[in-house]
Amino acid sequence: MLHPLALPEIIEKVGSFLAWRHAPDITAIVKPSDLASCVRVNRIWHQTLTPLIWTVFRDDVAAEWGIPADSAASLTKHVRFAYLSQGSQLIPIHSTKLRHLTLGHQDRMWDALNLVCTNKQLARLEWLAPFSSTHSPDKNLVRFALSTVTSLTSLALDCWRNSFLDDVIAIAQSNPDLQSLALGSLINLKVQHITNPQLLFNLTELRLESHWGLNTGIEFLVRLCPRLSTLWFRADSTCPYSALALNLAECCPVVASLKCVEGAKDAQSRNVMCTNDGVMCLVQAPHFLIHLEIPVKHLTYDMCDALLDQHASSLKSIRFYIQSADEEDFFCVNEILSRCLNLTSFALNDSDGDDCGMDIWKQAWRAEDICSMLVIPWNCSKLKTLQLTGASPMCYLEDDYPDEGYFGFDSSDEKDEHDASDGQDHQGSISEITTQDMDVDTDSQWTFDIVMENGELKDDQKGSIMSDKYKVYDPFMDIDPTPSELAFDIVLQLLETDSKHMFLGAFSDWLECLGWSLQTDVEMCELAIKKDHKHLLIELFECVATMPVMDQIVMGGVKVVKTC
Amino acid sequence: MPVTLTSLDDVKFTVDKEVAERSILIKNMIEDVGESDSPIPLPNVSSAVLKKVIEYCEHHRNDPVQVQDETDDPRKRSNDIEEWDMKFMTVDQEMLFEIILAANYLDIKPLLDVGCKTVANIIKGKTPEEIRKVFNIVNDFTPEEEAQIKKENEWAEDR
Numbered sequence: 001m002l003h004p005l006a007l008p009e010i011i012e013k014v015g016s017f018l019a020w021r022h023a024p025d026i027t028a029i030v031k032p033s034d035l036a037s038c039v040r041v042n043r044i045w046h047q048t049l050t051p052l053i054w055t056v057f058r059d060d061v062a063a064e065w066g067i068p069a070d071s072a073a074s075l076t077k078h079v080r081f082a083y084l085s086q087g088s089q090l091i092p093i094h095s096t097k098l099r100h101l102t103l104g105h106q107d108r109m110w111d112a113l114n115l116v117c118t119n120k121q122l123a124r125l126e127w128l129a130p131f132s133s134t135h136s137p138d139k140n141l142v143r144f145a146l147s148t149v150t151s152l153t154s155l156a157l158d159c160w161r162n163s164f165l166d167d168v169i170a171i172a173q174s175n176p177d178l179q180s181l182a183l184g185s186l187i188n189l190k191v192q193h194i195t196n197p198q199l200l201f202n203l204t205e206l207r208l209e210s211h212w213g214l215n216t217g218i219e220f221l222v223r224l225c226p227r228l229s230t231l232w233f234r235a236d237s238t239c240p241y242s243a244l245a246l247n248l249a250e251c252c253p254v255v256a257s258l259k260c261v262e263g264a265k266d267a268q269s270r271n272v273m274c275t276n277d278g279v280m281c282l283v284q285a286p287h288f289l290i291h292l293e294i295p296v297k298h299l300t301y302d303m304c305d306a307l308l309d310q311h312a313s314s315l316k317s318i319r320f321y322i323q324s325a326d327e328e329d330f331f332c333v334n335e336i337l338s339r340c341l342n343l344t345s346f347a348l349n350d351s352d353g354d355d356c357g358m359d360i361w362k363q364a365w366r367a368e369d370i371c372s373m374l375v376i377p378w379n380c381s382k383l384k385t386l387q388l389t390g391a392s393p394m395c396y397l398e399d400d401y402p403d404e405g406y407f408g409f410d411s412s413d414e415k416d417e418h419d420a421s422d423g424q425d426h427q428g429s430i431s432e433i434t435t436q437d438m439d440v441d442t443d444s445q446w447t448f449d450i451v452m453e454n455g456e457l458k459d460d461q462k463g464s465i466m467s468d469k470y471k472v473y474d475p476f477m478d479i480d481p482t483p484s485e486l487a488f489d490i491v492l493q494l495l496e497t498d499s500k501h502m503f504l505g506a507f508s509d510w511l512e513c514l515g516w517s518l519q520t521d522v523e524m525c526e527l528a529i530k531k532d533h534k535h536l537l538i539e540l541f542e543c544v545a546t547m548p549v550m551d552q553i554v555m556g557g558v559k560v561v562k563t564c
Numbered sequence: 565m566p567v568t569l570t571s572l573d574d575v576k577f578t579v580d581k582e583v584a585e586r587s588i589l590i591k592n593m594i595e596d597v598g599e600s601d602s603p604i605p606l607p608n609v610s611s612a613v614l615k616k617v618i619e620y621c622e623h624h625r626n627d628p629v630q631v632q633d634e635t636d637d638p639r640k641r642s643n644d645i646e647e648w649d650m651k652f653m654t655v656d657q658e659m660l661f662e663i664i665l666a667a668n669y670l671d672i673k674p675l676l677d678v679g680c681k682t683v684a685n686i687i688k689g690k691t692p693e694e695i696r697k698v699f700n701i702v703n704d705f706t707p708e709e710e711a712q713i714k715k716e717n718e719w720a721e722d723r
Contacts, residue, residue, distance in 0.1 A: 001658075001661065001662065001665075002665060003661065003699075003700075003701075004661050004664045004665050004668070005661075005683070005699055005701060007668070009668070010664060010668065010680065013676065013677070013680040014680045014683045014684050014687070015684075017643050017680055017681050017684035018684050018687060018688065031723065032717075032720035032723050033720055033721055033722055033723045034684075034687060034688055034689070034690075035720065036717040036720035036721050036723075037687075037690060037691055037692050037695060038687065038692075038695065039713060039717060040692035040705075040710065040713055040714060040717070041692050041695050041696055041701055041703070042696070042701055042702065042703055042704050042705065043704050043705065043709075045701075046705075046713060053717070053720060065719055065720075065723060066719055067719045068719065071715070071716045075716075
C-alpha cells in the first residue's frame with residue numbers, strides 16, 4: 001500500500017492542522033513546536049512543511065521567540081502573511097508572494113516601500129504612518145509604490161497628511177477588485193473638484209475614521225460606491241450627518257449597515273457621540289437598515305420612531321453605546337424589542353467600557369428603569385443575544401444586608417430546618433403574600449400555593465434538581481408541578497423573605513430548570529443579587545423563557561447562557 | 565436513483581446517487597457518462613474501505629458541499645472533529661491510511677480533512693523519532709543534515 005504520509009499534498013494538509021493555534025481572526029499565530037518536530041522526520045516532510053512554519057510572520061512574535069536572523073533570512077521567502085510593527089531593524093522579509101501585509105511602524109518605511117513594490121499580487125494591505133512628520137519619505141515614492149499593486153481587495157491607510165482625496169480615489173480605482181477601504185487619522189485631506197470620477201463598483205465596505213473637521217469633504221467618497229453595504233464612520237459632533245445622509249440616500253441604494261468606529265470607551269467622550277438629530281438624519285438614509293451600531297447620549301422617542309418607522313422589519317442587530325440610561329431609554333428598548341420581528345441581537349452598552357467586567361461600584365442602571373423594557377410583550381422571536389452591560393444585578397455578600405438566617409429569620413434563633421415547629425411557622429400561601437409588597441404576576445403560570453409542613457418534601461414532589469436545602473411541600477396542589485415550577489416557587493418564596501443567602505442559589509437552580517446556566521466573573525459563593533434587581537431578574541427571565549432561540553444574556557458581571 | 569460502485573475486489577455496493585456524489589470523482593464520472601445502470605469501477609479502493617467511505621457519506625449526505633476556494637485562508641480551518649466523526653475514525657492505523665488514500669482518490673474533501681486531523685492529533689507532542697516510529701517512516705537525513713535542521717528550528721521547540 002502506498003503510504004499517504006509520503007504524499008506531499010497529504011503531508012501539507014496534516015501540517016496545516018498542526019500549524020495554527022485556533023484563532024478567531026485573521027491574525028492567527030503559528031504554533032511551531034509540532035511542525036518543528038515534523039520537519040525533522042525525513043526529507044519530504046522537511047521540504048513540504050518548512051514553508052508552513054513561515055507562512056505567517058509577525059515581527060513582534062519573532063522578537064519574543066528570538067528567531068535567529070541568519071537562519072531566517074533564507075526562509076522568509078515562504079512568508080505569505082506579514083505583520084511588521086517593530087521599529088528596530090529585525091529580520092528582513094524576502095518574500096515576493098505576500099498575500100497580506102500590515103505595515104505598522106514608521107521606522108520601517110523603506111522595508112514597506114520595497115515590500116509593496118515587489119508584491120504586486122497583494123490582496124490586503126494595511127499601511128500605517130507612511131506620512132509621519134519626522135520620517136516622511138517623498139510622498140511620490142509612496143504613491144508610486146501603491147500604484148504598483150492592482151489586486152487589492154482590502155486597503156487601509158492611516159496617518160496620511162496633506163494629501164488629496166483624488167489620490168485616494170486613484171489608488172482605489174487602480175484596484176478594480178477592491179471591496180474594503182479604510183481611511184484612518186488622515187489630516188488635511190484636500191478635496192478638489194472632481195469631474196466625472198470613476199465609480200468604485202466592487203467597494204462594499206467603507207471605513208471613515210478620520211476627524212471630519214480636519215478633512216472637509218471626505219464624505220464625498222460615499223458617492224462613488226454604488227454597491228456600498230457597510231459604512232463605518234466616526235460618530236462625533238463634527239460629523240456632517242446631513243451631507244453623509246444625502247450621499248447615502250442618493251448614491252448607495254443597498255447600504256444596510258451603519259456602524260461607528262469607536263467602541264464603548266470612546267463613547268464616554270462627549271465629542272464621540274452621535275447627536276440626536278444626526279441619528280435621525282442618518283437612519284432615514286438607507287432603504288433598509290439591517291445592522292446599526294452607534295453611540296448616543298440617550299435613546300429618545302423621536303430617535304426610536306425615526307428608526308423603527310422605516311426599518312423595524314429589516315433590523316437584525318442593534319448596538320447602542322449610551323452614556324446613561326433612564327426610564328425613557330428602556331421604554332425605547334421595549335419599543336424596539338416589540339416591533340423588530342427579525343432582530344437577532346440587541347445590545348445596550350454603557351459607556352464604561354467592559355462588556356462583562358465585575359465592577360459593582362460603577363454607576364449602574366436602576367432596576368426600576370430597566371423594568372420599563374418589559375411593559376410591552378416582546379415580538380422578536382428570533383432574538384439570540386441580549387446585552388445590557390449597565391445592568392449590574394450582583395453585589396458582594398458582605399454588602400449591607402440584614403442577616404435573615406436560613407429561611408428569612410434572624411440567625412440568632414438558630415432554627416433547625418427539620419424542626420416541625422418551624423414548618424408550621426412558615427405556613428402560608430404565596431397568593432396571600434403577594435398582595436403586599438411583591439410585584440409578581442399572580443396570573444403567571446409559575447404561581448402556586450406553597451405550604452410548608454414539617455419542613456419535609458414529599459417524595460413524589462422531589463425533582464432531580466431540587467437541592468436538599470429547600471424544603472417545600474404542598475399537599476393541596478391538585479396537579480403535579482414540574483421541577484421548574486417548583487424551583488420557581490422557591491424563588492418567589494425567597495423573594496418574599498428577602499433572603500440574601502439563598503436567593504442567588506434558588507435563582508440559579510430555576511435557570512437550570514429552564515436550560516440556562518448562570519456564569520459570573522467572581523465565585524458565586526461570594527455573591528448575592530441586589531435587592532432591587534430580584535424582581536427585574538424574575539420578570540426578565542420569565543420573558544426570556546418564551547424566546548425560542550435566545551442563547552445568551554450579558555449584564556454587568558454576569559452572563560447567562562443556554563445549555564440545552 | 566441508485567448507483568452501483570464496484571470495489572477493487574469486485575464487491576458491488578448500491579447507494580443513492582446523492583450519497584455517491586459526495587465524491588467529486590464519482591460525481592464527475594456520472595456527469596460524463598450520463599444516466600446509466602453500469603457499475604462505476606473503483607479499482608483503487610478495497611471493499612472494506614469502500615464500505616467505510618459509504619458509511620461516512622451516508623451520515624453526511626445532507627451536509628452542504630464544501631467549495632474549495634483557491635484563496636482559502638488555511639488559518640481559518642477548524643481543527644475540531646465532530647463526535648460521530650471521531651468514533652468513525654477510531655480504527656487501526658492501516659484502515660486510517662486507507663481511508664485517507666481513498667478520500668484523496670475519490671475527492672471527498674471533508675473525509676480527507678477528518679483523516680488528516682486524526683493524523684495531526686496523533687503527531688501532537690511527539691518527537692521526530694516518535695513520529696517515525698508510530699508511522700513507520702524511514703529517516704533519510706544524513707547526520708549533518710539532521711543537525712543543521714535541528715539548529716535552524718531550535719527556536720520553535722516548546723513554542
